[in-house]
Amino acid sequence: MISSILAQVPWQSPTVDYHAIAPEIVLAAGICLIILVDLFVSESKRWVTASLTGFVMLGALLPVVTLAVADADVRSLFGGRYVIDEFALTLKALFLIAGYVVVLLSQNHVEEGDYHRGEYYTLLLTSVTGMVMMASSRDLVSIFVALEFLSIPAYMLAAWRKRDRKSNEAGVKYYLLGVFASAVMLYGMSLLYGVTGSTLLSDIGAQLTGKGEFGGVEVLAVVFVIVGFAFKVSAVPFHTWAPDTYEGAPTPITAFLSVASKAAGFVALVTILYVGVPEAKDVWQPFLWVLSALTMTVGNLLALRQSNIVRMLAYSSISQGGFILMPLAVAGVGDAAEPALRAVVVYLIVYAAMNLGMFAVVIAASRNTRSGEISSFGGLFSYAPGLGVLMTIFLASLAGIPPLGGWIAKFGAFRAVLEAGNGWAYAIAVIGAVNSVVAFGYYGSVMREVWMKPTPHGETTSVRTPGSLTAALAITGVATLVLGVLPGTVMRFGDLSDLVGAFGR
């Protein structure tokens, strides 16, 4: 059979737009370079790999910028399977900058912890490459490959501290649930391929249009695919791995997982919903509605009773995921699709800035306290005022207090929901509003520790924050403030060109 098909279609090599895939080429070359450098550089000069990784990320950002200013045209490669448009470029830039900040966070952590440096940065870079690919993927096969590309290195990074029982546990839990989720998602994809006869998302969308009633197989296919990504974005009830993995993994990797990996999951989910199965909205809207409501509520309630800061941030990140899902739950109603997409992209950008910043502060402050307990941050402001103020800014932003980035993100999400304007939309908006108030509870309790409580161990000398951490704090702090004060800088991404139209529909 295969030979007969091949005989019908003579082989011709596809024309490749090298400018369009330049970011991926730079990253791939960087991965090879760092493996080689790690091999030949002596132990005392291994710090070079960290700087190189940072340069590779910024180097890959250059073609993203040139592509963005070149022309507004959508570049479509390999028969529409790999598309570079405004949406893809915005998120590629987000992944690369988030990756760069994670390198800054890792530098001291890795050097003091006696880790395998070269391998650590190689895997980090590989995972970022997968995310950059994910932003452009418009085909079931390339989405699957990109998903595994970004996940498999992340499993290893979570289990990085080989001798540490907690880190092992974090890695195994993340791995087993992640692989199980991608297997279930693949089953859904195989059914989707079966009912539409194509793996190309736009073809799937065209096939499903005008189908009328959806049968059991179509419903099952859509639900399985969404379940797969719900694991990736740690939506309740598929969140069980997240707190344990976040607590056990090295803290910079926790920051990476909670920001970049989650954003990649949302990117894939959005692409599939908007390009592949927009017609099945009667299936995915109620499903996402329930997921979003559960994720916000359960994440918040469990965050309230945590005493470890990283665990609290894990549950806070779960509940923020619920807010990002919120506009998607009503994205199929009337004209709500476009504001919902814009709200998701803006939320992902703002969330990346403030959550990476929060983890940077925690890493910097833990150098003083040597503990992850929230109570150990007591009196942080009195001996490290800079860190205390920054922590307050990030916490306030996460809680959504007005002049900061988090407020703009939440505002966009609520506005997109109200745009839909039916009963479901109002109901989820009320649930979201109640949850935003509940979230003040746990963000506020950390603030109270920082400002009001005495220092628990009586120590008042501050450990110097190393340069790379300071740089990370500066990038994320400035981003959080600027996004809040001048929301136009990021809202503009939605206006550059119609994002929904940019998907080529």
Add this chain to the structure above:
Amino acid sequence: MLTVQFLLLGAVLFCIGVYGVLARKNAVMVLMSIELILNSVNLNLLAFSQRLDSIDGNTFALYVIAIAAAEVGVGLAMVLLIYRNRRSISLDELSDMKG
């Protein structure tokens, strides 16, 4: 054509795999159950590919096989890691962290 039979076999394998993942407490058994699910996916893809007379499914199956191999490599390494530290691969005993 036996498409329906192949799909049924795929569905049965999928259910056995999901049951295994949820019920088994041994890490290696869970890994094997996940492999069962991936093989049910391959079976589905090939059956659909044959019925639709399109080559996409075959290509997809090749990718699934290759990436599943990479995944299992990482998985077995992790199982070895927990065995070295704990002398056990029971998932029930992975409970250092709670809450």
